[in-house]
Amino acid sequence: MAEPQARFQEANLRTERIRDLGLSIEGTRLESVITEFQAEVSALELSHLRPTFYLSTEWGVVFGSQSIALPFYLARPELEAIQVEQVGHLEGAGRAEILRYLRHEFGHVVNYAYHLFESEEWVRQFGSITQPYMEEYRPKPFSRRFVRHLPGWYAQKHPDEDWAETLAVWMTPKKDWRKTYKSWPTALAKLEYCDRIMVELRERALVETAQDRDEDVGELAYSLQEYYSKLDQGQDALPPGLEGALTAMFEDIDAPESASTEARKPASALLRGMERDLVANVYLWTGHFPERTRALVRQLALRAEELQQVYPADQETRQRIAITTFVTALAMNHVHRGSYLP
Ligand SMILES: [Zn+2]
Numbered sequence: 072m073a074e075p076q077a078r079f080q081e082a083n084l085r086t087e088r089i090r091d092l093g094l095s096i097e098g099t100r101l102e103s104v105i106t107e108f109q110a111e112v113s114a115l116e117l118s119h120l121r122p123t124f125y126l127s128t129e130w131g132v133v134f135g136s137q138s139i140a141l142p143f144y145l146a147r148p149e150l151e152a153i154q155v156e157q158v159g160h161l162e163g164a165g166r167a168e169i170l171r172y173l174r175h176e177f178g179h180v181v182n183y184a185y186h187l188f189e190s191e192e193w194v195r196q197f198g199s200i201t202q203p204y205m206e207e208y209r210p211k212p213f214s215r216r217f218v219r220h221l222p223g224w225y226a227q228k229h230p231d232e233d234w235a236e237t238l239a240v241w242m243t244p245k246k247d248w249r250k251t252y253k254s255w256p257t258a259l260a261k262l263e264y265c266d267r268i269m270v271e272l273r274e275r276a277l278v279e280t281a282q283d284r285d286e287d288v289g290e291l292a293y294s295l296q297e298y299y300s301k302l303d304q305g306q307d308a309l310p311p312g313l314e315g316a317l318t319a320m321f322e323d324i325d326a327p328e329s330a331s332t333e334a335r336k337p338a339s340a341l342l343r344g345m346e347r348d349l350v351a352n353v354y355l356w357t358g359h360f361p362e363r364t365r366a367l368v369r370q371l372a373l374r375a376e377e378l379q380q381v382y383p384a385d386q387e388t389r390q391r392i393a394i395t396t397f398v399t400a401l402a403m404n405h406v407h408r409g410s411y412l413p
Contacts, residue, residue, distance in 0.1 A: 084149060089291035089298065094126055094146045101145055104166050108173045111242060115269060119277045122180045126288035128298070130162060130172050132179040136283040139176045143288045145169065150295075157299040159350050160361035174242055175221055178235030186278040187268065188231070196261050197237075198230035205229070209406060210358040215255040218248075218262065222355040233261070241265045302362075310401065310411040313374060320393045321380035331383035339376035341390060342368055349398055359402035367398060367411075 084092065096102055105124050112122065120137065127140035144150040145163050154161055163169040187193045188200035210224035217226035217233060218240045226236035240248050241262055252259040291298075321338040322328045350364045371394075382390045401411045 085153070085296045086294050088294055089143065090289050092288075094143050094150075094288050096124055096126060096141070096146065099146045100166075101141060101169070104169045105173070107166075108170055108177075111170075111174070111244065112177065115242065116273050117181075117269075118273060119275075120180070120184055122177060123282050125284050127284070127286045128291070130176055131285065132176050132183065133281075133283040133285050135183050135279050136281045137180045137184055137279070138282045138284050139173065139180065140285065141169075141172075143291075153295060153299075155347070158302065158362065159347060159365040160354070171220065171239070171243075174239035175225075175235045177242070178238035179231065181238060181269075181272070182231060182234055184277050184279050185272055185275055187234070192264060193234070194230075196264050197233045200231055202230055204231075207409075208358075209409070212357055212403075212406065216257040218252065218258045222351070223358040223360070227358075234265075237261045237265050238269075241269070312412070313371065314378070316397055317371065317375050317378060317380055320390065320397065321375065321382050324379040324381050327383075329383050329386065331385055333383040333385040335381035336384050336387070337376070338380040338382055338390070339372045341382070341387070342372035342375060342394060345391065345394060346372075349395065352395075353399055353402045357399060357402045358406050363405065364398065364402060367401065371398075 096105065112120075123138045125138060125140055126143040126146055129140065129142050131140045132138065142154075142162060144154040144161070151161060151164075161168075163172045182188055188197075194200075205228070208228040210227040212224055214224070214227065217224065218236050220226070220236045220239045220243075226233040237258075240246065248262050249259070252262060317338070322335070324335065327335070346365060346368045349368055350361045353359050353364045354361050404411050404413075
């Protein structure tokens with residue numbers, strides 16, 4: 072009989088102002104992950120640096136600050152479920168991934184606290200901090216000039232991100248970065264710089280001590296419903312050749328092409344079932360943004376449904392490979408030229 076009550080709470084969760092949801096790091100699983108992370112930070116022996124942590128809309132550090140923002144949805148499983156439903160993608164799913172993001176954000180903290188970005192050597196390794204920050208960056212997948220840490224070839228977004236990724240790789244326990252990057256000389260030089268500077272910083276005084284926060288969860292006067300309705304859901308124009316690709320991959324319901332006598336299954340269900348893994352993996356290996364891949368896969372599923380496309384049940388693996396390859400090829404086009412089609 073708990074269901075009506077649960078449904079009432081679920082509705083409240085979406086319509087209540089976020090600041091009134093009582094979200095905090097304390098008492099959630101985030102608390103123990105942060106404690107674990109603080110032990111990693113202590114081991115660095117930076118005597119003056121004390122990063123703090125708060126919940127906000129997304130991961131980040133305000134320029135010049137030592138306060139690390141974590142996305143509020145990580146505070147509660149119900150919020151994670153809503154984030155997955157609305158955005159199709161979690162940044163920091165589980166302890167290991169949260170630590171991965173914390174190490175990256177800590178890179179920004181170190182950079183700002185000691186003004187590393189002002190030194191000649193930092194600029195030589197990573198570039199100028201004043202370079203414009205492009206949300207729509209176009210990475211070169213597998214470039215050996217950059218380390219790999221967060222998905223989407225994130226180090227290629229901006230010099231500040233390049234440094235944050237480098238520090239994150241350097242400080243990850245049990246990772247032998249010298250071995251991993253031994254034949255990537257440019258990335259290795261960045262790591263060697265990081266290895267040296269992090270020892271030098273142990274004795275250095277802080278240049279900044281601010282703990283500025285942006286969009287603290289305690290100040291968000293809008294609801295989850297309003298928050299998600301405003302997010303860019305990546306409704307790009309979809310490639311016009313879509314239908315041809317679907318008919319090449321699948322069969323029409325009344326025109327079996329394969330000799331297989333197995334029962335036929337709907338292509339749309341297969342596509343929908345693959346959405347989350349496709350979104351994550353395509354982002355990881357191509358840098359194509361999750362919201363775009365999601366819109367593409369949904370559009371494909373919708374068309375497959377309208378066209379009543381099917382496949383023989385014993386050919387599921389083949390179909391999964393076909394879909395994955397097709398979506399990845401489109402994603403790579405988009406990463407290289409900013410659109411799916413020439
Ligand atoms: Zn960053």
